[in-house]
Amino acid sequence: MSIDTLIAEINAEIARLEQARALLAGSQDGTATAPAKKPSKRKLSTAARERIAAAQRKRWAAAKQTVKPTPIKAAKTAAPPAKKRRMSAAARKRIAAAQKKRWAAIKAAKETAKVPAKKVAKKVQAKRAAAHHP
16 A cells, blocks of 8 residues: 555544544534533531541540650750761871872773774764765
């Protein structure tokens, strides 16, 4: 089958489906473009709301009983926070030197990787120049 016949068959199928849709939409009470109605909110009775509120109050009461506030005196006798640990200058220098060494190795690896790429690029440019000038 050629592409033109496929497109013609698809267009015919689309037209047939649109007709079927129009028939189905016309058989309903409303029009096809009428907005859909929102489902109505469920309303709770007063008694149901009271039962829910009472259950929630019961849960809060249970939660408040399990959590006991600490006395103020106990908070004052707690140990002071530990001092921050500081790094010595020598340790900082060792870490900085190791990091510089790592970055130098990465940079050297990148430089060696770039060299073959440049040679390939020059060959491609030479081929292009030869192709343009017969």
